[in-house]
Amino acid sequence: MKILLSERLNKLPPYLFAQIDKAKREERAKGADLVDLGIGDPDQPTPKHIIEKLYTAARDPENHHYALDQGMDILREAIKKWYKRRFKVSLSHDKEILPLIGSKEGISHIPLAFINKGDYSLVPDPCYPPYKGGTILAGGIPYILPLKEENEFLPDFSHIPKKVLTKAKFLFLNYPNNPTSAVATISFYKDVVRFAKKHNIIVLHDTAYSEINFDGYKPPSFLEVAGAKDVGVEFHSLSKTYNMTGWRIGWVCGNQKIVAGLAKVKANMDSGIFSAIQIAAVEALSGPQEYVDAMCRLYSQRRDLLIDGLNDLGWQVDKPKATFYVWARLPKKHKSSIKFAKMLLTRAHIVVTPGCGFGDSGEGYVRMALTANEDRIKEAIVRFKKVI
């Protein structure tokens, strides 16, 4: 029997990290002691009080049933309060907030609610892969908006052809940004609202890193801008803020109709989030927040150590205000980010992520994650010195 993949699966972009993953496995098999700066997943555990809440909630038989599709009331209430406290934005807990099985789940499913065959999603590049993947799986076409260093990694809307604009359903945005660690201002978000209204485009803002911030800087929410709720939604995640990547919980909030569209897709695909995890998420959002501050201090110390070290070696890297990534232009004599990453891996046993894996506009850069401890970062600097 012939087993053929669907056209939509065949249309997905190639997984460029596969080469690096393979080379990494080979080095490990040879016994190499790798300094891994490739991992976009916090190295620290989930705070204890959140885990304790999961224990008790998991023991309660009440929580062993199918959960409600729209999420528990107490969770939507906790999200609403958190939002108000953090951004001074008011949300309706039953119309404008929808818990998700991790924000990736919502981001990759939302195109099914709004994209018709041949519609465009405006997608920044480099970017988190599900913006393109989700669009393609729904029959849409990603239209690339290059993020350039000279524009502070913000997209330029002025060069999009008219025929794309008329068939564009979505604009994906992500600030603080993975992989570039760029941040956006309220004034940029005002431009976005104007652009979206003019062309009738839904704005999907991925805000997974809003709480990983440094030096007193607090990233704004897109929804703080007047009119934002008319045009868009914001995706949030507990993954990075509370070191909960494996738990799978996040949410989308904002425009009621957009939220309802995604809810309808989800009602046909999943049956809610394990209630014990939702109860633990309430604890995360409503309980003590000093753990988040402590995490940010830890990342900022690592950031300073890594960037000061790189700059001493002649790199030119600015310190990011948010995210746990360092986005570094390749040193002068290097051109290909894949070749450079492979060289670092085989000659220095350092893992970095080649920028081209996030899209063509990421070429010429590598991403280093601050998810390794200070000793490992010091070791990385010693090793960089030998090969750069």
Ligand SMILES: *Cc1c(COP(=O)(O)O)cnc(C)c1O
């Ligand atoms: C980590 C990350 C997420 C979070 O995904 P979850 O599914 O909530 O774990 C979302 N967007 C970006 C850009 C990320 O890097």
